[in-house]
Amino acid sequence: MKRYDQVAQTLTQRIEQGQYRIGDRLPSVRLLCRELGVSISTVQEAYRRLEALGLVEARPRSGYYVQPRPTPNVLPKVSRPAQRPLDVSQWDQVLELVARAPQEDRLVMLGRGIPDLTAASLRPLLRQLATLHRHAAAHALNYDSLQGSLELRRQVARLADKSGCLLHPDDILVTTGCQEALSLALRTLTEPGDVVAVDSPSFYGTMQILKAQKLKALEIPTDPRTGISLEAMELALEQWPIKAIQITPTCNNPLGYTMPEARKRALVALAQRFDVAIVEDDIYGDLSYDTPRPPTLKSFDDDGRVLLCSAFSKTLVPGLRVGWMAPGRYRDQVLHMKYVSTGASATLPQLAVAEFVRHGHYERHLREMVRQYRQHRDIMIDWVTRHFPPGTGVSYPQGGFLLWIELPDSIDCVRLKERLVGEGLHITPGSLFSASGKFRHCLRLNYAAAMTPAVEAAIRRVGEAVAELMPSPA
Amino acid sequence: MKRYDQVAQTLTQRIEQGQYRIGDRLPSVRLLCRELGVSISTVQEAYRRLEALGLVEARPRSGYYVQPRPTPNVLPKVSRPAQRPLDVSQWDQVLELVARAPQEDRLVMLGRGIPDLTAASLRPLLRQLATLHRHAAAHALNYDSLQGSLELRRQVARLADKSGCLLHPDDILVTTGCQEALSLALRTLTEPGDVVAVDSPSFYGTMQILKAQKLKALEIPTDPRTGISLEAMELALEQWPIKAIQITPTCNNPLGYTMPEARKRALVALAQRFDVAIVEDDIYGDLSYDTPRPPTLKSFDDDGRVLLCSAFSKTLVPGLRVGWMAPGRYRDQVLHMKYVSTGASATLPQLAVAEFVRHGHYERHLREMVRQYRQHRDIMIDWVTRHFPPGTGVSYPQGGFLLWIELPDSIDCVRLKERLVGEGLHITPGSLFSASGKFRHCLRLNYAAAMTPAVEAAIRRVGEAVAELMPSPA
Structure with a gap:
C-alpha cells in the first residue's frame, strides 16, 4: 500500500x-x-483521493x-391519506407529550420541537430581559395594546421583507405563540362541521385545533420533497366544501x-380560483x-386570503410565547377573536424580542443556528443510516431541526415509544x-441540541429497538 | 365662639x-x-367634637x-335589563378602549381596570424577574408543562384556601391572564346559539366572548349591594335553556x-337544581x-360545576399575563381547549409569581393595596359627591378599585367620553x-393610582361636563 x-x-x-x-474540519496538512x-x-495526495471519493x-x-453522504436514497413515501374528511383523534398521545415539563424530565428528549436553548x-x-425587568417602568408592567407592541x-414587518x-x-x-395565531385564524374562518384541507403528515397542534372546533380534516397527499399535491388539492376543492387550507409550506x-x-x-392561485382562505404556518421558515x-405563500397573495402565522419559538426560545400573524383581509375579525381569547399579549417579552431584533442579534443568531442545524441534519441522517435497519426512509430537511423517519409498515411506533420511555x-x-392515527410506523426526531456521543448512543438504541420489533425472517 | x-x-x-x-392622619394633639x-x-375637646360630628x-x-362620609344615600338603581336572550354588540367601543397602548397614552386614564403599578x-x-432572566437556565426558556408550573x-392552591x-x-x-380562563370555560361549556345568563352590568371582556362564540346573553337584574337577583335567576332558568351562568360575585x-x-x-344550589355550570370570575376577589x-362560589361547589377563573393581573401586574383556573369536572376538556388556544403559558412569569407568593410578598402587597384602595374609594366617592350634579348614583365598592356612577337617563356617556378625550x-x-348598549347613562372610574390634585381636577372636570350635557331647566 502506498504511503498516501x-x-x-x-x-x-x-x-x-x-x-x-x-x-467538522479535518486536521491541517501541516x-x-x-x-x-x-x-x-x-498528505495532500491523501486528501485529494478522499475528495475524489466524496468523503x-x-x-x-x-x-x-468531512462531507455529508449524498442524499439518502430512501426517502419516505408520498403519503396516501384517506380521501374523505375525518374527525381528528390522537389527543391522548399529544397530551402525553405536552403535559411533560421538560425541565423536570429525566428523559433524553428526541421527540419535541424544541430549539437549542444553550x-x-x-x-x-437574556441580557435584554434582565435589564428590562430590573428597570421596568410602570408602563412595561401594564397591558400592551391589543395589537401588540408597535x-x-x-x-x-422588516423581517417579513x-x-x-x-x-x-x-x-x-402579536400573539401568544404561533399556536394562538393558528387558533385565531381557524376559529375566524370556520364554523363547527366545516372541512379544512391539510398537508399530510401535518403538525399535531393544528390538527387538535380542528378537533376542538369540531372541524373535519381532509388530508391531502404530500410529497416529502415538494409538499402537498396540487393535483389532489384541486380534486379535493372540486369535490368537498373546503373552508380553508392549513399548511406549512416552508421547512x-x-x-x-x-x-x-x-x-x-x-397553490395561492388555486385558493383564489376556489375562493378559499389559506392558513400558512411559517414558524420554521427563518x-x-x-x-x-x-x-x-403570503408573498404571492394579492387579495388578502392568506393568514400568515409565525413565532419566535423555534428561532429564539419557546418559553417567551412571542408569536405573530398577518391576517390579511380577516384583520378585524381576528383582532376580536384575539381580544376575547387572551386580551393583549405579555408586554416585556415583546419589548425584549423587539430590541433583540432591532440590534441585529436575531439575524446573527439565525446564521449561527442555520449553520449548526444543517450540520446536525447531516450527522443525524448519517447516524440513522448506520443504526437503523436497512430500507428505513429518512427525510432530507431543507431547514429547521426535525427529521422524519419511515419504518416498515409492521412497526408500531407507539409501542416503540412506550418501550423506550422505560429506558x-x-x-x-x-x-x-394524522387525523386518524396513520403514520404509526413513522417517528420524528429532533436534532437541534449538541450531537453528543450520548445522543448517538440514543439513536443507536432506537435503531436496535426497531430491529427487535421487526418480524423475524421466516 | 369658644376656643375649641x-x-x-x-x-x-x-x-x-x-x-x-x-x-389621612390628622396632626397630633401636641x-x-x-x-x-x-x-x-x-385641642382634645376640638377633636372630641369633630368625632361626635362623624368627621x-x-x-x-x-x-x-379623617373619617369617610357615610355611605352615599344615592346608590345606582337595581338594573332592569331586557327579559330575553340578546346578541352582544358594543365591540367598537371595547376595541377603542383596548387598542390603546397605555404607555403611549397622553390621557388621564380614569377608565381602565389597571391596578397601581408603582x-x-x-x-x-421585579427583582425576581430580573434575577430569573439574568440566570435563566435553558429549562426556564423552554415550554412549561401544559398545565403550568407545579x-x-x-x-x-395555598392561596385558594x-x-x-x-x-x-x-x-x-395556569392560563394567559383571566381572559383566557374565561374564554376556555365558555368555549368548553357552550355551542354557538346557546344562552348564557350574566350579571348586569357585566364585564365587557366576557360579553365579547359571548359575541365571538355566537352565544346569547341573558342579562339578570342585579342589585348594587347584593348582586344578581336569585328570584330573577330562578325564573330565567325555568324559562330559558340556559347553558351556563357567568358571574363576578366578589368585588x-x-x-x-x-x-x-x-x-x-x-346560587350554587340553584345551579345544581337546574344542572347548569357556573363560570365564576374572581379576579378582584383577593x-x-x-x-x-x-x-x-367555588367553595360551596360539591359537584365540580363551578369553573373558577382568576389571575394576578389586578392584584399584581397585568402585563405578565399570569392567570389560572380551577375547572372542576370540566378539567380534561378545558385542558384540551387550553392546548389548542395557546399551548403552554410563558414560563418565566410563572416562576417569578410563584417565588413572589412563596416568600410571603403577595400577602404583604395585598395588605398594602387593600388599605390604599379602601382609602381611595372614600376619597373618590367624596370627590364625585362634591363635583357631580346632585342625585348622581354612586356605587359603594367592597373591594377592588372601580367605581360605578349612574347619571340621569338623559346623559349619553359615549358622547361624554368623546368630548372628554379631546380634553x-x-x-x-x-x-x-351590556349586551345591547344599556347603561349609556353610566360610567366607570378607576381609583387605583395616587389620588393627586390632578385626578381631583379631572373628576371635577368630568362633573362639569356632565352638567353641561344636562337639559337646562325649563
Whole structure:
C-alpha cells in the first residue's frame, strides 16, 4: 500500500469511528505531516483521493471538511391519506407529550420541537430581559395594546421583507405563540362541521385545533420533497366544501421539505380560483438552510386570503410565547377573536424580542443556528443510516431541526415509544401527525441540541429497538 | 365662639379644602397645640367634637383620622335589563378602549381596570424577574408543562384556601391572564346559539366572548349591594335553556358589591337544581376590603360545576399575563381547549409569581393595596359627591378599585367620553357593560393610582361636563 493510501485509510477510519463528524474540519496538512511523520505532498495526495471519493470537501482558504453522504436514497413515501374528511383523534398521545415539563424530565428528549436553548448567540436576549425587568417602568408592567407592541410589529414587518412580504406594522398582530395565531385564524374562518384541507403528515397542534372546533380534516397527499399535491388539492376543492387550507409550506414540520416557489404560487392561485382562505404556518421558515430564505405563500397573495402565522419559538426560545400573524383581509375579525381569547399579549417579552431584533442579534443568531442545524441534519441522517435497519426512509430537511423517519409498515411506533420511555428515551410517534392515527410506523426526531456521543448512543438504541420489533425472517 | 370651636372649625376647613384627605392622619394633639398656640385640653375637646360630628375617627394608640362620609344615600338603581336572550354588540367601543397602548397614552386614564403599578411592595417581583432572566437556565426558556408550573399551582392552591376552596395543584390550570380562563370555560361549556345568563352590568371582556362564540346573553337584574337577583335567576332558568351562568360575585366589576355568603350558597344550589355550570370570575376577589376575604362560589361547589377563573393581573401586574383556573369536572376538556388556544403559558412569569407568593410578598402587597384602595374609594366617592350634579348614583365598592356612577337617563356617556378625550381625559362609558348598549347613562372610574390634585381636577372636570350635557331647566 502506498504511503498516501495509508494516510487516507487512517483518516477514513477516524471519520467512520466518529472522531471527526460530518461538517467538522479535518486536521491541517501541516499538522498531519507532523503527527504521522510523512511529507506534505503525501498528505495532500491523501486528501485529494478522499475528495475524489466524496468523503471530504476542500474549502478554499479554510481547509478540508468531512462531507455529508449524498442524499439518502430512501426517502419516505408520498403519503396516501384517506380521501374523505375525518374527525381528528390522537389527543391522548399529544397530551402525553405536552403535559411533560421538560425541565423536570429525566428523559433524553428526541421527540419535541424544541430549539437549542444553550446557544451563545441567545445571550443578548437574556441580557435584554434582565435589564428590562430590573428597570421596568410602570408602563412595561401594564397591558400592551391589543395589537401588540408597535416596536415589535415594526421589526416583524422588516423581517417579513426577507420572505417576500410587504407588510405594514398595522397588518401585524402579536400573539401568544404561533399556536394562538393558528387558533385565531381557524376559529375566524370556520364554523363547527366545516372541512379544512391539510398537508399530510401535518403538525399535531393544528390538527387538535380542528378537533376542538369540531372541524373535519381532509388530508391531502404530500410529497416529502415538494409538499402537498396540487393535483389532489384541486380534486379535493372540486369535490368537498373546503373552508380553508392549513399548511406549512416552508421547512415543513414534520417532513422538512420546502415547496418549490412555482408550486407555492400555483397553490395561492388555486385558493383564489376556489375562493378559499389559506392558513400558512411559517414558524420554521427563518431556519431555512437556503439564503435568502424562501418566500412565503403570503408573498404571492394579492387579495388578502392568506393568514400568515409565525413565532419566535423555534428561532429564539419557546418559553417567551412571542408569536405573530398577518391576517390579511380577516384583520378585524381576528383582532376580536384575539381580544376575547387572551386580551393583549405579555408586554416585556415583546419589548425584549423587539430590541433583540432591532440590534441585529436575531439575524446573527439565525446564521449561527442555520449553520449548526444543517450540520446536525447531516450527522443525524448519517447516524440513522448506520443504526437503523436497512430500507428505513429518512427525510432530507431543507431547514429547521426535525427529521422524519419511515419504518416498515409492521412497526408500531407507539409501542416503540412506550418501550423506550422505560429506558429513558423519548421519541414522537408519527400517528400524532394524522387525523386518524396513520403514520404509526413513522417517528420524528429532533436534532437541534449538541450531537453528543450520548445522543448517538440514543439513536443507536432506537435503531436496535426497531430491529427487535421487526418480524423475524421466516 | 369658644376656643375649641375655633380649632374645630380650622380643622374642618382644612379637611374641606383637601389639605387632609379621607383616611389621612390628622396632626397630633401636641403638634396642633404648638401650631395654634392653644392648650392640650382645647385641642382634645376640638377633636372630641369633630368625632361626635362623624368627621374624624380616633384610633387607639395611633391618632385621629379623617373619617369617610357615610355611605352615599344615592346608590345606582337595581338594573332592569331586557327579559330575553340578546346578541352582544358594543365591540367598537371595547376595541377603542383596548387598542390603546397605555404607555403611549397622553390621557388621564380614569377608565381602565389597571391596578397601581408603582407600589413599593411590587419591587420584590421585579427583582425576581430580573434575577430569573439574568440566570435563566435553558429549562426556564423552554415550554412549561401544559398545565403550568407545579410550583405556581402549589402556591395558587395555598392561596385558594383563604377563599374557602380546597384545591389540589392538579385541579389548577395556569392560563394567559383571566381572559383566557374565561374564554376556555365558555368555549368548553357552550355551542354557538346557546344562552348564557350574566350579571348586569357585566364585564365587557366576557360579553365579547359571548359575541365571538355566537352565544346569547341573558342579562339578570342585579342589585348594587347584593348582586344578581336569585328570584330573577330562578325564573330565567325555568324559562330559558340556559347553558351556563357567568358571574363576578366578589368585588364585582363594575359595581363593586360582594354577594352575601347566603346568596352565594343559594346560587350554587340553584345551579345544581337546574344542572347548569357556573363560570365564576374572581379576579378582584383577593382585593376585598374585608378580612378574611369572602368565600368564592367555588367553595360551596360539591359537584365540580363551578369553573373558577382568576389571575394576578389586578392584584399584581397585568402585563405578565399570569392567570389560572380551577375547572372542576370540566378539567380534561378545558385542558384540551387550553392546548389548542395557546399551548403552554410563558414560563418565566410563572416562576417569578410563584417565588413572589412563596416568600410571603403577595400577602404583604395585598395588605398594602387593600388599605390604599379602601382609602381611595372614600376619597373618590367624596370627590364625585362634591363635583357631580346632585342625585348622581354612586356605587359603594367592597373591594377592588372601580367605581360605578349612574347619571340621569338623559346623559349619553359615549358622547361624554368623546368630548372628554379631546380634553385629555379618558372614562369608560357604561354601555360596554351590556349586551345591547344599556347603561349609556353610566360610567366607570378607576381609583387605583395616587389620588393627586390632578385626578381631583379631572373628576371635577368630568362633573362639569356632565352638567353641561344636562337639559337646562325649563
